[in-house]
Amino acid sequence: xxxxxxxxxxxxxxxxxxxVLNRNxxxxxxxxxxxxxxxxxxxxxxxxxxxxxxxxxxKINYDILIVRKIKIPYNTEAGFGSVTTDGxxxxxxxxxxxxxxxxxxxxxxIETTKREIRERIDFYGKTSDVExxxxxxxxxxxxxxxxDGLASGYTxxxxxxxxxxxxxxxxxxxxxTAPLHTVNxxxxxxxxVYCPNIRETSWFAxxxxxxxxxxxxxxxxxxxxxxxxxxxxx
Numbered sequence: 001x002x003x004x005x006x007x008x009x010x011x012x013x014x015x016x017x018x019x020v021l022n023r024n025x026x027x028x029x030x031x032x033x034x035x036x037x038x039x040x041x042x043x044x045x046x047x048x049x050x051x052x053x054x055x056x057x058x059k060i061n062y063d064i065l066i067v068r069k070i071k072i073p074y075n076t077e078a079g080f081g082s083v084t085t086d087g088x089x090x091x092x093x094x095x096x097x098x099x100x101x102x103x104x105x106x107x108x109x110i111e112t113t114k115r116e117i118r119e120r121i122d123f124y125g126k127t128s129d130v131e132x133x134x135x136x137x138x139x140x141x142x143x144x145x146x147x148d149g150l151a152s153g154y155t156x157x158x159x160x161x162x163x164x165x166x167x168x169x170x171x172x173x174x175x176x177t178a179p180l181h182t183v184n185x186x187x188x189x190x191x192x193v194y195c196p197n198i199r200e201t202s203w204f205a206x207x208x209x210x211x212x213x214x215x216x217x218x219x220x221x222x223x224x225x226x227x228x229x230x231x232x233x234x
Contacts, residue, residue, distance in 0.1 A: 003197055003209075005208075005209055005210055005211040006176055006209055006210050006211065007211055007212070008049070008210070008211075008212065009046055009049035009050050009053070009148050009176075009210070009216075010049045010050070010052050010053040011053060012050055012053065012148065012176035012177075012209075012210070013049065013050035013051060013052060013053025013054035013055075013056075013057075013146070013176070014053040014054070014056065014057050015053075015176065015196055016050065016053070016054055016146070016174050016175070016176055016194065016196060017053070017054045017055075017056075017057035017058050018057060019194055019196045020058075020144075020172075020174060020194045021057075021058070023194060024192070024194075027142060027170075027172075030142055031058055031059075031060070035058075035059060035060055037140075037141050037142060037169075038058070038060045038141065038142045038143075038144075039060060039061060039062065039063075039137045039138070039141050039142070039143050039144070040054060040055060040060055040061070040062035040063075040143070040144040040145070040146055040174075041062065041063055041064070041065040041143065041144070041145050041146070041159065041163065042062050042063070042064050042065065042145075042146050042147070043064075043065055043066075043067055043145065043146070043147040043155065043156070043159060044064050044066060044120075044216075044218070044221050045215070045216035045217065045218060045220070045221050046147060046148030046149075046206075046215075046216050047146050047147035047148055048064065048216070048221045048224050048225065049148070049216065049224065050146050050147065050148050050174075050175075050176065051146050051230070052224060052228060052230065054144075054146055054174065055230035056229075056230070059230075060230065061230050061231070061232050062146075062230055062231060062232065063133075063134075063137065063231070063232045064085075064124060064126075064221075064225070064231075065084060065085055065145065065159050065162065065163075066084065066085045066117055066120045066121070066124075067082050067083070067084050067085075067155045067158050067159055068082065068083055068113050068116050068117055068120075069081070069082050069113070069155070070082060070083060070089075070091075070109050070110055070113045071109060071112075071113070072099060072101075072109075073101070073105055073108075073109060079092075080092050080095050080096055080099060080101075080106075080109075081110075081158075082113075082154060082155055082157075082158035083110065083113040083114055083117055083158070084117075084158050084159060084161070084162040085117060085121065085126075085130055085134070085162070086130045086131050086134060086162055086165075087114055087117070088158065088161055088162040088165065089110060090154075090157060090158040090161050092154065120218075123218065123222070124221075124222065124225070124233075125233060126233075134162075134163075134166055135166045137232070138163060138166035138167070138168050139166055139167050139168070140167065140168070140169050141168055141169055142168070142169055142170050142172070143163055143168040143169075143170070143171050143172070144172045144173070144174050145159050145160065145163060145171070145172070145173050145174070146173075146174045146175065147175050148175070148176060148177075148206060148210075149175050149176055149177040149178060149206030149209060150175050150177075150178035150179070150182045150183070150186075150195075150206070151178075151179070151182065151204060151205075151206060152182060153178075153182040153183075153185055153186050156173060156175075156186060157185075157186060157189065160173070160186065160189050160190055164189075170191045171190045171191055172190060172191055172192050172193070172194060173186060173190055173192075173193045173194070174193075174194040174195070175193075175194075175195050176195070176196060176197060176209060177195065177196075177197040177198075177199070177206055177208075177209035178193075178195045178197075178198055178199070178204075179198070179199050179200075179201060179204040180198050180199065180200045180201075182204075183195060183198055197209050
């Protein structure tokens with residue numbers, strides 16, 4: 001059956017939610033009986049609209065999980081790792097030896113990224129005690145991580161690493177689109193990947209799965225969460 005591009009990220013989130021409910025009867029029963037034990041983390045910026053659509057169908061709450069790449073000093077469009085909201089660091093160990101970066105430069109880049117994360121926490125008005133905050137929503141709960149799509153999957157791997165620190169009962173990734181090789185790379189790290197549009201291709205762009213694609217601004221994210229019925233702001 002030919003894939004029809006998503007009308008929007010929000011619509012993609014709604015379709016993703018129905019996909020999960022149809023594929024996993026166990027989690028469907030958990031949602032019906034113990035909805036308070038199911039939670040979602042959205043990766044800004046594009047993942048927030050997806051979360052809105054997803055949560056509007058399943059009727060669960062969500063929070064944002066900020067992930068920023070650690071930029072290569074001489075090529076800031078590229079990165080050699082990622083940092084998450086609580087300071088969890090994931091380094092691309094296979095790439096690092098090829099960059100010829102001294103240890104001091106690596107550490108400076110990591111600290112710069114952590115500072116950017118703290119600035120984003122302030123921007124969104126989040127609590128300074130992020131570890132206790134995340135633990136309260138993750139420990140022994142069923143947790144989804146959502147984004148508007150996967151490319152290399154490296155950002156998602158950093159998010160997974162952070163969430164697993166807080167001992168979820170089960171951990172799922174939900175994305176509207178992704179290449180097969182990336183889905184296979186992250187499957188072993190979690191309980192399940194849910195993706196209605198998996199593409200078997202060597203060349204992949206998340207934008208191709210959407211009818212109207214644009215980069216979501218931080219101001220738009222702020223407006224979404226400010227008026228959301230499902231976003232948790234603590």
